[in-house]
Amino acid sequence: xxxxxxxxxxxxxxxxxxxxxxxxxxxxxxxxxxxxxxxxxxxxxxxxxxxxxxxxxxxxxxxxxxxxxxxxxxxxxxxxxxxxxxxxxxxxxxxxxxxxxxxxxxxxxxxxx
Amino acid sequence: xxxxxxxxxxxxxxxxxxxxxxxxxxxxxxxxxxxxxxxxxxxxxxxxxxxxxxxxxxxxxxxxxxxxxxxxxxxxxxxxxxxxxxxxxxxxxxxxxxxxxxxxxxxxxxxxxxx
Numbered sequence: 001x002x003x004x005x006x007x008x009x010x011x012x013x014x015x016x017x018x019x020x021x022x023x024x025x026x027x028x029x030x031x032x033x034x035x036x037x038x039x040x041x042x043x044x045x046x047x048x049x050x051x052x053x054x055x056x057x058x059x060x061x062x063x064x065x066x067x068x069x070x071x072x073x074x075x076x077x078x079x080x081x082x083x084x085x086x087x088x089x090x091x092x093x094x095x096x097x098x099x100x101x102x103x104x105x106x107x108x109x110x111x112x113x
Numbered sequence: 114x115x116x117x118x119x120x121x122x123x124x125x126x127x128x129x130x131x132x133x134x135x136x137x138x139x140x141x142x143x144x145x146x147x148x149x150x151x152x153x154x155x156x157x158x159x160x161x162x163x164x165x166x167x168x169x170x171x172x173x174x175x176x177x178x179x180x181x182x183x184x185x186x187x188x189x190x191x192x193x194x195x196x197x198x199x200x201x202x203x204x205x206x207x208x209x210x211x212x213x214x215x216x217x218x219x220x221x222x223x224x225x226x227x228x
Contacts, residue, residue, distance in 0.1 A: 042221050045219070046218075
């Protein structure tokens with residue numbers, strides 16, 4: 001079965017600085033990769049997803065992620081963060097006929113003024 | 114209503130109470146999920162329903178009992194819970210669970226506190 005590891009549980013960063021949230025996955029087959037965001041007292045919302053094709057994926061709110069098959073990674077980046085980006089971010093992986101989506105433990109992004 | 118809705122948003126119950134959580138999806142999806150989200154722990158997949166049939170039960174205690182009367186509605190019946198069951202319970206739906214490329218859409222969750 002596939003699995004996903006988020007390498008940082010917490011990432012503090014100052015407003016307008018760039019940020020990278022790291023995600024590594026493990027799978028014996030081709031996978032689909034997702035990033036979700038969870039704001040306080042809300043459910044998870046899809047930021048972006050990689051299914052195939054271009055390895056650089058652009059999502060909502062200025063986020064993007066790069067799929068790297070050789071390093072089995074799918075890191076999330078934003079060139080300049082805002083206070084409103086403070087939230088929990090989850091990386092997830094799925095594969096056809098391999099059971100349901102698996103989520104990482106989450107990374108808490110805190111943007112400071 | 115659009116997307117995935119959950120009621121109630123907050124619930125406080127004693128250990129001897131019986132209550133139910135409700136989830137409704139307005140997206141025409143055929144798979145629905147219950148997750149438990151506890152502080153400082155990963156999302157735990159509890160139950161999966163596909164076309165109204167339960168297809169996964171991840172060793173969840175019997176004090177949690179799911180019900181899926183149709184493809185739009187999902188319930189989680191609770192009885193004789195323990196304080197460690199206090200958590201955010203999230204419902205999600207997706208168009209299809211087997212092909213892998215459909216994302217899950219989440220409701221806002223029910224914050225459950227067991228006293």
